Amino acid sequence: MANRKLVAVVIGASRGIGAEFVKQLHEDEYCVIATVRKSVDVHVQGASMVVDAVELESTESMTKAAQKVPEADLLIINASMGEDETMITTDSNRLNHYLDLNVTGTHRAIQAFLPALRARKTRKIVVLATYCGSFYHAIHEPIPTFNGPYAVSKAALHMLAVQYHKELSKEGFTVLPIDPGWVDTDMGRLAGDPIQEGGNPPEISIKGMLEAINSVKPDDEIRIIDYSGTVIPW
Template sequence: MNAVAFPGRPRRRTGVAEPEPSQRIALVSGANRGLGYEVARQLAAQGVTVLLGARKPLLGEKAARQLRREGGTVIPVKLDVTSTQDVRELAARIDGEYGRLDILVNNAGAYFDIDDDPSSVNIDLVRQALETNLIGAWQLTEAVLPLMQRHGYGRIVNVSSGCGAIDSEGSACPAYRVSKAALNSHTRMLATELAGSGILVNAVCPGWVATDMGGHGGRPVAEGAAGIVWAAMLPTRPAINGGFFRDRQRIDW
């Protein structure tokens, strides 16, 4: 169900017009390959200006150049979500060059520890998974949120996983699983806080996709990315906020 506002908490109704896709600025983290790259492609194909986040600038430039050949407006930006300096510098750059950010896709993720067990996993690996999958998304969101609040419009999409659902079964991928469960919790809290502000916050599970992290045998990347792009382009009405989705269908937390 949608995020519910706590009694007595004021909600802002901005009445700001929804920007046309060609006016929207999107930031996609971890976008130089795989799922993030395809999300950037699909957003650019809809006319959105895409800031393609990549830890390594050369790889980001190569990916952006490939997408620009398809006619989209794609700009590479240096972004390691675990680096507070990278996050702050990028937020300042977006503010200075665009004065707004309409879409944030927290896609950067890692540490799919499929061969680990919760009773014996390396705790350093758990810390690293949390640093990337949870804290990285958290601090990036905090840094750019004022750019959305300025215009009363925004879409925040946290790329999660069904294995992070509380009632999901299995013991594999403990570090990854716990980090995505924590990301889901953050999604719900932020959605509740921002309800009525014009900023929609949702989590999306792309399913098992055939990427470097997911491995062979998964669904086509374009199918997994489509659900993320749907959440990034949600209309203002009805306000779909605080949900967990796969293929545009709500799933259990």
């Protein structure tokens, strides 16, 4: 890819937050590679290239996608699963599915795209975090929705980001776990009506996240922040 533009890869870009990331990154003059799960989602506004049939649960599909991207400055892993469930009604297969998608799937994506990120000097990795995965909030300021297996998997995702930051910072990488907040998406609406009850449209959330992504530096201490730049207690 003989491209001197900044190159961004967005995992999970067919709709909602991922699609808005692609749109705004394109407006910021990035060359954007978008991955989607289904071939029917091959058109993503603003994408320079769309790679379909990419599943977080599949090492093979993620590896094949990464082979099409020789270099990248920014990797955003947006794809995940989440519903309002409880631990006592979740069997082990369901919990493993959460962990395989939200945690191991993120690991698959990072491992697959490390060579592309190492080919450039910016070397930023962004994972979509959430206050639902904060021990502090779970204990001191619990919320009524998105607890259970979703919260467990997101807490594990936060630690995954910490470990990658520790291991890759010496190579000039920045790993940023960032919470998009309550956004008006299909998943966000499971908790109610975001627009009527204080949530944000995707364009507001992504604008704030991109400002934070652009400002973070490799020598910054890793922390979880939200789209407004506010630090979320762990």
